[in-house]
Amino acid sequence: MSIKIPITIFTGILGSGKTTIISNLSLQNTDFKIALIVNEYGVTSIDSIIFKKLNNNNLIIHEINNGLIAYAGSDNFENILKSIITDKYKIDHVIIETSGLAVPSAIWSVLENNNYFDTFFIDATIAVIDTPLLLKGYYDTNQVVSEIFLQQLINSDIAVLNKVDNLTKFDLTLAEQLIRKKANNLRFIELAYHGNLDLELALGLNLHTVINSNISNYAVKTIPNNLNGHRHSNLEPHDHGLLTHEHIHEHDPAWLSFMLTSYEKQNFEIVESALHKVICQQNIFRVKGYIITKEATIYEFQSVPNKVYSLPIDNLSLSIEQSQLVFIGRDIDRHHIEHQLSDLTSTSWS
Numbered sequence: 001m002s003i004k005i006p007i008t009i010f011t012g013i014l015g016s017g018k019t020t021i022i023s024n025l026s027l028q029n030t031d032f033k034i035a036l037i038v039n040e041y042g043v044t045s046i047d048s049i050i051f052k053k054l055n056n057n058n059l060i061i062h063e064i065n066n067g068l069i070a071y072a073g074s075d076n077f078e079n080i081l082k083s084i085i086t087d088k089y090k091i092d093h094v095i096i097e098t099s100g101l102a103v104p105s106a107i108w109s110v111l112e113n114n115n116y117f118d119t120f121f122i123d124a125t126i127a128v129i130d131t132p133l134l135l136k137g138y139y140d141t142n143q144v145v146s147e148i149f150l151q152q153l154i155n156s157d158i159a160v161l162n163k164v165d166n167l168t169k170f171d172l173t174l175a176e177q178l179i180r181k182k183a184n185n186l187r188f189i190e191l192a193y194h195g196n197l198d199l200e201l202a203l204g205l206n207l208h209t210v211i212n213s214n215i216s217n218y219a220v221k222t223i224p225n226n227l228n229g230h231r232h233s234n235l236e237p238h239d240h241g242l243l244t245h246e247h248i249h250e251h252d253p254a255w256l257s258f259m260l261t262s263y264e265k266q267n268f269e270i271v272e273s274a275l276h277k278v279i280c281q282q283n284i285f286r287v288k289g290y291i292i293t294k295e296a297t298i299y300e301f302q303s304v305p306n307k308v309y310s311l312p313i314d315n316l317s318l319s320i321e322q323s324q325l326v327f328i329g330r331d332i333d334r335h336h337i338e339h340q341l342s343d344l345t346s347t348s349w350s
Helices: 018-028 046-052 076-085 105-113 131-135 143-154 169-182 268-281 334-345
Strands: 002-011 034-039 059-064 093-097 120-130 158-162 188-192 218-220 255-262 284-292 298-304 307-313 323-330
Touching: 002 018, 002 105, 018 034, 018 093, 018 158, 034 076, 059 076, 076 105, 105 120, 120 131, 131 158, 131 169, 143 169, 158 169, 169 188, 255 334, 268 284, 268 298, 268 307, 268 334
Parallel strands: 002 093, 002 120, 002 218, 034 059, 034 093, 120 158, 158 188
Antiparallel strands: 255 323, 284 298, 284 323, 298 307
């Protein structure tokens, strides 16, 4: 009897907090081996650096950069699945963090069309939501973002309302109503305070064990310590559809991503102020990366619409030798941003 490995998909628009939630889940796990597939739309993965600093021996990290996971034109996703099938690391669970511009049904399509459901099964698909942005109506202001957000929701089992620390009960009730209106087939809506989600609410849910029920000679790979979470195996899985939705990006090629680096040590206050100006003047949706200061302190920098986050990192390896920032946006001008950032910080960025 063959063993099937569960896959949990985390989806969510850029900056919703997927990386923080998965990082916190990884810190909770001490019992089983997880293969984490990190998909970055840009040419390099800042998120994988964040995961690697966890020093978690139970976490095996795979990167898919410069594109959208499971979309046509790349074999990276399938190559990773094949490496997991070899059981080299005796993987117990697979977590996929999609790019914020990807739709999870593309992953379903690859698994279904290439018979990977003989080896894997979807444990659950979880949509992480920036709740303050949801309440401000931001996800409805841009047609492309709105369409991606809607497809992420309707292709998910669970919605996680993230960044809710300063919200009232009224805010949370309104947020749930907005989500239910867009996707009334969601199984659960969970809250993540300080980017934390209980491990039992995320892994071992078995929401889709009915998939391919005509295949009888298999066993579901179980997670140690009876990590069953919300076990609802008797529920029929809702229809996810197997569309990759590549047309979203084909019809809107204005989405761009690039990375700028600087080998010069930065004054953090100056570079932070400069980035505020750059973000305000360009249609930049997301900036994330690391800034190395003259005092040899490394700061993590992240921005989402209407908010900027930055904090010093103490346990990050100093193997990072330069400041690096990934920019994602629509119709953004790399040449202009490069020169503007260089002028405002009096350092060289390229």
